[in-house]
Amino acid sequence: MKTHKESLNTKKYVNIQVTEETLARLIKEANIHAIDIHPLDQTSKTFVWKSCLDSCFCEN
Numbered sequence: 394m395k396t397h398k399e400s401l402n403t404k405k406y407v408n409i410q411v412t413e414e415t416l417a418r419l420i421k422e423a424n425i426h427a428i429d430i431h432p433l434d435q436t437s438k439t440f441v442w443k444s445c446l447d448s449c450f451c452e453n
Contacts, residue, residue, distance in 0.1 A: 413440055421448045 411419075419425040420441075427445045432438035 413444075416441070417444045417447070420444045423448075 416425075416430075420427065421444070427441060430441050432441050
């Protein structure tokens with residue numbers, strides 16, 4: 394059985410689903426960063442990569 398202290402040090406992951414538009418907006422507004430995102434498939438990885446690049450070169 395885990396102690397209270399051990400449970401505080403354990404990372405927990407949440408699986409969520411968001412639209413491409415929402416994710417792109419969150420990245421553009423710096424509400425989420427690419428380092429925090431772990432795409433589970435190649436299509437998602439490509440989209441995150443492109444969204445990050447777009448946010449770098451986008452005029453505010």
